[in-house]
Amino acid sequence: MLEIDKMPAALVCLLGERGIAKESILLCAKTDISPEHVYCDNWLIATKDDLILVSGVKTLVPKNMTPAEQLLHPEKLTCDFAEIGWQYYPVSKISDMKVENLISDARMTAVYKEDENDTGKPVLLSFLSGSAKNSANLFIKYFGQLKEKGEIKPDDEDFDREIICPKCGRRYPDPNRKICPHCMDKGKLIKRMGGFFLKYKMSIVVIFIIMVLSAVLSVITPYFSNSFFYDEVLAETGAFFGNILLVLGIVIGTRIINSVFSMISASVSARITAKVIYDLKKTIFASIERLSLSFFTGRQTGGLMTQVNSDASSIYWFFVDGFQSLVVNVMTIIVIVILMFALHPLLAFLSLVTLPLFVWSIKIIFHKLDKLWAKRYGSRRSMNAQLSDVLSGVRVVKAFSKEREETTRFHARSKRVAHDDKALSDFETWAFPMVDMLLYIGNIMVWAVGGWMCVKGTLTYGTLLTFVTYMNMVYGPMYFFVDMVNWGADCLNAVNRLLEIMDAVPEVVERPDPVRLENVQGRVTFKDVEFSYVKNRKVIDGVSFDIEAGKVIGIVGHTGAGKSTLANLLIRLYDVSKGEILIDGVNVRDLAFADIRKNVAIVSQETYLFMGTILDNIRYARPDATYEEVLEASKIAGAHDFIMKLPDAYATRIGFGYRDLSGGERQRVSIARAILRNPKILILDEATAAMDTQTERQIQSALERLTKDRTTIMIAHRLSTLRSADKLIVIENGKMPEFGTHKELLEKKGIYYKLYKLQADALKNVGIEA
Amino acid sequence: MTDIQTSTPKTPDPAPASDLSSVVRIQYLDDSNARFTEQNGFLSLAATVYNAETQADEEKTWERIFLHAAFPFDMPTSYISVQDKDQKEIGMIRELSALSPDTQKILQGELARKYYAPKIERILSVKERYGFSYWRVDLVGVKDFSFTVQDTYRSMLKVDHSHIFILDVDGNRFEIPDVEALDRQSYKKIELYL
Numbered sequence: 001m002l003e004i005d006k007m008p009a010a011l012v013c014l015l016g017e018r019g020i021a022k023e024s025i026l027l028c029a030k031t032d033i034s035p036e037h038v039y040c041d042n043w044l045i046a047t048k049d050d051l052i053l054v055s056g057v058k059t060l061v062p063k064n065m066t067p068a069e070q071l072l073h074p075e076k077l078t079c080d081f082a083e084i085g086w087q088y089y090p091v092s093k094i095s096d097m098k099v100e101n102l103i104s105d106a107r108m109t110a111v112y113k114e115d116e117n118d119t120g121k122p123v124l125l126s127f128l129s130g131s132a133k134n135s136a137n138l139f140i141k142y143f144g145q146l147k148e149k150g151e152i153k154p155d156d157e158d159f160d161r162e163i164i165c166p167k168c169g170r171r172y173p174d175p176n177r178k179i180c181p182h183c184m185d186k187g188k189l190i191k192r193m194g195g196f197f198l199k200y201k202m203s204i205v206v207i208f209i210i211m212v213l214s215a216v217l218s219v220i221t222p223y224f225s226n227s228f229f230y231d232e233v234l235a236e237t238g239a240f241f242g243n244i245l246l247v248l249g250i251v252i253g254t255r256i257i258n259s260v261f262s263m264i265s266a267s268v269s270a271r272i273t274a275k276v277i278y279d280l281k282k283t284i285f286a287s288i289e290r291l292s293l294s295f296f297t298g299r300q301t302g303g304l305m306t307q308v309n310s311d312a313s314s315i316y317w318f319f320v321d322g323f324q325s326l327v328v329n330v331m332t333i334i335v336i337v338i339l340m341f342a343l344h345p346l347l348a349f350l351s352l353v354t355l356p357l358f359v360w361s362i363k364i365i366f367h368k369l370d371k372l373w374a375k376r377y378g379s380r381r382s383m384n385a386q387l388s389d390v391l392s393g394v395r396v397v398k399a400f401s402k403e404r405e406e407t408t409r410f411h412a413r414s415k416r417v418a419h420d421d422k423a424l425s426d427f428e429t430w431a432f433p434m435v436d437m438l439l440y441i442g443n444i445m446v447w448a449v450g451g452w453m454c455v456k457g458t459l460t461y462g463t464l465l466t467f468v469t470y471m472n473m474v475y476g477p478m479y480f481f482v483d484m485v486n487w488g489a490d491c492l493n494a495v496n497r498l499l500e501i502m503d504a505v506p507e508v509v510e511r512p513d514p515v516r517l518e519n520v521q522g523r524v525t526f527k528d529v530e531f532s533y534v535k536n537r538k539v540i541d542g543v544s545f546d547i548e549a550g551k552v553i554g555i556v557g558h559t560g561a562g563k564s565t566l567a568n569l570l571i572r573l574y575d576v577s578k579g580e581i582l583i584d585g586v587n588v589r590d591l592a593f594a595d596i597r598k599n600v601a602i603v604s605q606e607t608y609l610f611m612g613t614i615l616d617n618i619r620y621a622r623p624d625a626t627y628e629e630v631l632e633a634s635k636i637a638g639a640h641d642f643i644m645k646l647p648d649a650y651a652t653r654i655g656f657g658y659r660d661l662s663g664g665e666r667q668r669v670s671i672a673r674a675i676l677r678n679p680k681i682l683i684l685d686e687a688t689a690a691m692d693t694q695t696e697r698q699i700q701s702a703l704e705r706l707t708k709d710r711t712t713i714m715i716a717h718r719l720s721t722l723r724s725a726d727k728l729i730v731i732e733n734g735k736m737p738e739f740g741t742h743k744e745l746l747e748k749k750g751i752y753y754k755l756y757k758l759q760a761d762a763l764k765n766v767g768i769e770a
Numbered sequence: 771m772t773d774i775q776t777s778t779p780k781t782p783d784p785a786p787a788s789d790l791s792s793v794v795r796i797q798y799l800d801d802s803n804a805r806f807t808e809q810n811g812f813l814s815l816a817a818t819v820y821n822a823e824t825q826a827d828e829e830k831t832w833e834r835i836f837l838h839a840a841f842p843f844d845m846p847t848s849y850i851s852v853q854d855k856d857q858k859e860i861g862m863i864r865e866l867s868a869l870s871p872d873t874q875k876i877l878q879g880e881l882a883r884k885y886y887a888p889k890i891e892r893i894l895s896v897k898e899r900y901g902f903s904y905w906r907v908d909l910v911g912v913k914d915f916s917f918t919v920q921d922t923y924r925s926m927l928k929v930d931h932s933h934i935f936i937l938d939v940d941g942n943r944f945e946i947p948d949v950e951a952l953d954r955q956s957y958k959k960i961e962l963y964l
Contacts, residue, residue: 037888371961
């Protein structure tokens with residue numbers, strides 16, 4: 001039996017009572033919502049002949065188990081299963097089982113057919129939340145197998161139990177990276193981060209020694225400038241009476257040595273950290289480049305690099321600034337507290353008695369401040385976003401004369417920022433003086449008790465002053481410590497985000513020992529190819545065709561039919577979910593990336609030109625190309641003429657901050673780039689769509705010469721673009737209903753005929769015969 | 771002067787007065803040309819619709835149809851697209867309340883099912899951990915329900931200043947119809963994300 005979800009014992013009992021032995025059950029899974037929108041347990045159970053749906057109320061749970069623990073230890077649940085519904089369907093009469101997505105949840109349906117001739121009627125199997133979709137999809141997959149082949153062959157990939165965090169039982173948010181943010185071990189993060197620092201251990205030891213020394217020095221200074229000065233130098237009874245220069249010398253000397261120490265340690269650690277951050281960024285950028293396209297479609301690429309940079313710099317400042325001060329402060333405080341108790345335990349106790357209250361209140365203040373800061377950050381971000389949005393869209397704003405509305409919108413957001421600013425500064429103005437009062441109270445107590453002791457002669461004036469200074473030295477760093485906690489958390493977050501990128505696993509991976517193709521002929525074969533970007537939404541569904549080497553093939557279809565996806569699959573930006581794609585009879589999965597990308601070039605709808613000269617951009621595909629080759633490629637691509645009109649011709653800098661090319665110009669440059677690659681297989685994905693008809697014709701005729709002995713795949717919705725194609729493929733809703741020559745397809749009077757007629761009619765309307 | 775986000779007309783425009791209607795034609799479905807039926811929780815339709823190819827009205831039936839609101843938050847019962855199993859639009863319902871009571875009942879049931887999202891009554895805790903947040907909430911009818919959200923700020927679907935949806939990692943939506951109506955403790959827990 002294949003248990004996608006584990007059946008509770010009570011359910012097995014219940015099934016047994018109804019005459020369904022546990023042994024006869026082949027497949028079961030659980031979904032979680034009733035038709036009345038109540039969370040419950042719906043069990044889908046398949047035997048050889050029957051599909052049984054049992055719905056029941058949730059299993060009762062021992063009181064002290066969290067939902068996560070229930071997942072992890074199903075055996076500990078007291079499994080009472082109270083049945084509320086029971087349905088039977090013969091397996092042979094059920095087909096087309098699928099999950100239909102609703103807005104938040106989903107429903108599982110199937111088609112019930114009395115016999116072969118029946119058109120069938122839909123049946124509702126179950127409702128389910130997003131969390132149960134995985135189970136439902138697996139059930140559908142294996143139910144299909146069961147129906148077709150009479151047996152089930154579980155696929156190991158589907159039952160990777162490691163997708164659940166062993167500690168808390170929650171699913172990993174990213175199954176490719178087995179890390180549970182909920183139970184993530186801070187120690188581990190710090191350890192991994194430490195790995196980057198390990199290279200520089202000698203320098204780190206040096207820094208530590210210097211820091212310890214400087215902490216000791218900073219503690220000694222008050223002793224000399226207070227206790228020693230008043231009691232030994234100024235007092236007539238002192239051992240060094242009148243020797244003021246000595247004290248000055250010591251005080252100034254320690255100050256200078258201390259400054260030198262901190263300068264050395266700061267510069268050494270800044271240098272190490274900079275190197276570490278450099279290493280880190282290098283590793284991360286390498287990881288980013290390695291990842292598959294789907295990683296980038298899954299998140300906002302624009303912010304990715306900015307995020308990497310800002311995270312890296314927040315780690316930098318933490319280690320350069322924060323970590324140093326932390327070590328120095330901790331050392332200082334330990335030494336001071338020991339000294340204070342050694343000097344005078346009662347006074348030491350008095351001066352530290354308000355400390356816990358002090359720490360507690362700054363903790364509260366920082367917590368509140370954090371909230372206020374976050375609020376202000378949010379409102380500033382939304383104001384800035386709106387500002388940059390409106391400014392970059394200023395043409396549209398003016399065109400619709402919406403200036404006043406935009407101003408009003410800006411006012412509203414600006415007002416919120418002002419409000420949050422005010423709340424923040426209001427809070428700061430009263431909160432900090434209040435806390436300082438606590439410190440002051442401690443001070444007064446020490447002065448009062450100490451002063452009284454001085455008068456009585458049990459304490460020297462110098463010791464009293466030393467105490468007061470030490471006390472302030474203990475309280476001061478407390479602000480830092482409390483803030484340090486947040487600072488550290490931010491830094492850990494940043495470390496985690498960076499590691500997340502490093503750990504991400506590319507979905508499209510090259511085989512360890514790929515097949516190398518020396519002489520590519522250019523034969524392309526698609527065999528029953530299926531593909532979906534999101535589970536269960538097929539974008540390509542059973543497409544098969546075969547293109548002989550050197551032929552030109554056209555792909556026609558409506559916008560969004562899946563034409564470009566075919567091209568992306570061929571160059572392996574994504575992997576097919578079913579079927580295979582062959583180049584010269586070899587599966588692209590087995591080919592080396594280098595060979596695919598060397599022999600297949602794509603000119604797509606989105607042309608991306610990098611910052612640099614036009615020459616750099618054309619030569620991007622083949623940096624060793626000669627100038628003459630670049631000129632030839634540009635001529636074929638129809639780019640030469642416009643480039644020569646630019647003052648700097650091929651040396652014209654394009655990209656951010658420089659000259660902007662028009663859409664058609666950019667496309668021509670990228671065609672030149674692809675031509676220069678001299679690939680055996682050339683894919684033109686709406687490559688000429690942004691050009692006027694005349695230019696398109698020119699490029700077309702040049703391309704026709706170029707396509708002579710290379711396989712060319714042309715994707716277009718303007719049919720005139722495809723006149724030179726040997727064969728045409730019609731794609732509709734991911735399927736391939738028609739395949740043949742222009743003539744054959746016209747005779748077939750199908751989709752192609754309709755499209756052709758539509759476009760020809762459009763031309764006729766303006767007086768042109770196609 | 772109005773803020774773009776808050777100016778939300780709650781009823782459809784009275785008549786297609788725009789000049790665009792002469793250029794493009796929206797097929798509207800109502801009692802006069804369409805009959806909706808329901809069986810086992812599935813909708814089917816028999817309707818007379820315009821066929822662009824033959825340029826004439828045609829009577830057709832669909833075994834299964836699907837509803838999709840064009841403006842689900844502003845006008846949940848107006849401008850409902852009626853689609854076939856391939857998500858091709860058959861026509862639109864301009865206003866649900868203009869249909870016969872029986873039809874209304876059928877369609878409303880289907881819409882309620884489609885747009886259903888569990889409602890959050892109380893927020894027990896929100897824990898931020900490394901880019902994810904772990905929520906414990908009381909839903910209507912369910913006590914102490916937990917879910918996980920990635921990138922919390924961006925996972926808040928804000929319909930207007932007080933009506934929000936929270937999207938969890940599994941794609942479930944949880945609704946808070948009015949954040950200001952939440953108790954003070956709950957409100958404080960999500961205030962930052964608003």
